[in-house]
Amino acid sequence: MEPAAFDAPPATVLAALLQQLGMRPEQLVARINERRSRRGSSPLSLKAAYPWLRENPSYPQPDNQSDALAVLTAKAGRPITASDVGWDSPRPRHRHRHLDAPGDAPLQGLLHEISQGDIMDRRNLLVLTGAAATAPALALLLGPAAQATTTSGGTRLNEKLVGSIESAVRDLREMDDSTGSASGDLAWGLGIWQSTSRVLAQVRDHGPLADRLQTSYIELSEQVGWMLFDAGRHPQAQRVYHTGMRLAREAGTSLTARHATSNLVASAAYQAAWLGHHNDAVALLDIAARTPELPPVVAAVIADRRVYAAGRRRDPDAILRYRDEALLHLATRDERTPWWATWLTKNSVDAATGRAWLACEQPSRAVPFLSRRVETTSSDYPRDRLLAVLDLADTVHKCGHGDRARELLDQAGELIGTVSSQRMLHRYEALSSATAA
Structure with a gap:
């Protein structure tokens, strides 16, 4: 067996072992990716092993380390352990990661880092x-910078590639609407997000196809961010939202991209309101509303988010004001409605209003809105129906109607097994405990 041809003498034990086994780093990663594929994980970049081979190497993430050792064991025909390749010593200090602060990161570096695979699995990210939290959105008000997402010698776009990404984003939204943030759906969504990051990092086109790709990435960041939020992975959701804003700041020059960005910022504001970060929510919604030439339904989406945020900070006057604003915008909807905003109806605004009155600790004012929501929510969208039933159960319980609350929780219990949403599960368990007391 001839040794692999490396570009430099081996600097680490791992590099020497690969040379002995006749494997290039890309071959090692290709075998790792075969194992990742079998468990539904997205592939690593074929260059992912190079940082492990440097004179001052970084260590692979735990899952990648296990996969690499399994691949090396199979290739060597003998057990290869972490100590054999120097991975049993204390891990080196973590270098700065772009995803820790996407708003300040160089876009090309950020996209490349996302495309590597495992970074969104990190559990030591903190909510900002x-x-x-608001700086990446505030930067949008400065206006788009000159496009810098292209690289010389990169990939040229074609209609089929961009159309496939657009279709995947819509399919992901449909799956999430029907089943919630199931682990498989979320893994698929993160895989699409990482793969699209790789395409963006390599593309060298300008023009309509590039605009469509950038808009799809912003829409995808909003969708994946929402799914992570629904799964209770709040720091990761925030980083995905910020990455979409980072791209928009540099490349979101078209109106469709800017409108998609306003929706993404409004979703980030909803998360902030949910977490009780009221000043952040207000700031983000003010930024979203300042997007130029908003279609009426997009303006209504932002007002709808304002209704909920007002309830969370217990501002009854603002609830009434923004409800009226949302309904006024809905009444003037036109042909410019983006596909991702078609979900908003008067019934949706009713639901947000009822939820806001509930958060504002005025449950009696919430009852009529939430009752209508339960009556009108289609069984085709079990997560929306579950949320409506839980909201109403919470409301009638606070109104002192314990028997009715338990009846509604029985209905919720029938739905909980059809929906994968940590947000809904935690709410159901808390309400079940409260009504049993």
């Missing part, structure tokens, strides 16, 4: 608040 205050200026750190």
